[in-house]
Amino acid sequence: MDQQKRKISLRKVFLALFTLVLVTACVFAMLSTSRIQDQKPVRGVRVMIENEEEFHFVNKEQIMRQLFVDRHVDVKRIAVGKVDLQRMERILSSNPWIEYAQIYLDNARVLNIKVIQRVPQLRLFTRKGASFYMDSTLHLLPVSDENTHYELLFVNVPDLSDDSISTLYKKTMLQVARTIKRDTFWQAQTSEVVVNSLKDIEIVPVLGTHRILLGTADQLQTKLENIFAFYTDVLNKVGWNRYTIVDARFADQIVAAPSLPWKPPVDRALSNMNWVKTIVGDVAKTEQTANNIAQDTLKTSRL
Numbered sequence: 189m190d191q192q193k194r195k196i197s198l199r200k201v202f203l204a205l206f207t208l209v210l211v212t213a214c215v216f217a218m219l220s221t222s223r224i225q226d227q228k229p230v231r232g233v234r235v236m237i238e239n240e241e242e243f244h245f246v247n248k249e250q251i252m253r254q255l256f257v258d259r260h261v262d263v264k265r266i267a268v269g270k271v272d273l274q275r276m277e278r279i280l281s282s283n284p285w286i287e288y289a290q291i292y293l294d295n296a297r298v299l300n301i302k303v304i305q306r307v308p309q310l311r312l313f314t315r316k317g318a319s320f321y322m323d324s325t326l327h328l329l330p331v332s333d334e335n336t337h338y339e340l341l342f343v344n345v346p347d348l349s350d351d352s353i354s355t356l357y358k359k360t361m362l363q364v365a366r367t368i369k370r371d372t373f374w375q376a377q378t379s380e381v382v383v384n385s386l387k388d389i390e391i392v393p394v395l396g397t398h399r400i401l402l403g404t405a406d407q408l409q410t411k412l413e414n415i416f417a418f419y420t421d422v423l424n425k426v427g428w429n430r431y432t433i434v435d436a437r438f439a440d441q442i443v444a445a446p447s448l449p450w451k452p453p454v455d456r457a458l459s460n461m462n463w464v465k466t467i468v469g470d471v472a473k474t475e476q477t478a479n480n481i482a483q484d485t486l487k488t489s490r491l
Contacts, residue, residue: 341379
């Protein structure tokens with residue numbers, strides 16, 4: 189009985205030793221393979237930029253220059269084990285137009301670089317003449333000498349910093365930009381937005397000689413609907429140069445200041461609002477909607 193127990197114990201010891209040796213050999217083989225792999229050079233570079241076709245503020249040449257050319261690095265001579273992926277990601281993240289960067293090496297020793305480009309939502313000019321783009325995260329983006337992108341223009345913007353007032357200005361401009369860009373008509377009719385203060389915002393329209401006073405950005409969609417109803421019910425009949433100011437600051441009413449001297453419109457095509465028709469499509473439906481809004485909510489005062 190004791191001999192059987194002794195044989196079982198020896199068998200377990202031999203089995204444990206064999207397992208230990210086998211695991212050690214596997215680990216050693218893996219480490220050796222890893223060392224050999226780390227000593228091999230990078231085989232190539234693959235750069236992928238999200239929204240590359242729509243925006244051109246970041247391109248593959250810039251990324252290669254920022255990571256390798258400017259640092260005098262020949263990427264194909266770098267050993268895989270010496271590639272500092274985190275440092276490379278930090279270098280790319282220093283580019284204000286790059287929102288996110290991810291870099292990794294695959295099994296084929298190819299360096300993969302994935303970049304998400306920031307998307308501008310508006311362009312602004314400060315009162316001191318500086319110009320920036322701004323994205324949906326309120327991040328100010330520098331203007332590029334090589335590429336431009338048309339966005340809704342905001343002018344007379346105060347100098348912006350990282351304080352709470354500047355953040356409020358940024359949020360207000362983003363709200364105005366999104367509201368205008370959601371509407372096909374107002375996107376086409378807005379030449380620029382003037383930011384006198386947070387309580388004094390104006391629209392300079394493309395068609396007409398008037399200025400549109402919005403006041404604050406509160407109830408902006410309703411204000412724009414009321415102005416559109418005023419366009420179809422009033423300016424469509426008396427002419428687009430009849431008023432110098434269209435004031436939508438007051439609840440459910442439009443106050444208009446006439447221009448002097450004034451003559452009735454001669455161009456009937458203009459007074460029939462054909463320009464609006466080309467933007468919004470079916471003008472009959474648009475006018476019916478505007479008339480319904482006007483009957484319910486619009487009160488027009490002529491000064």
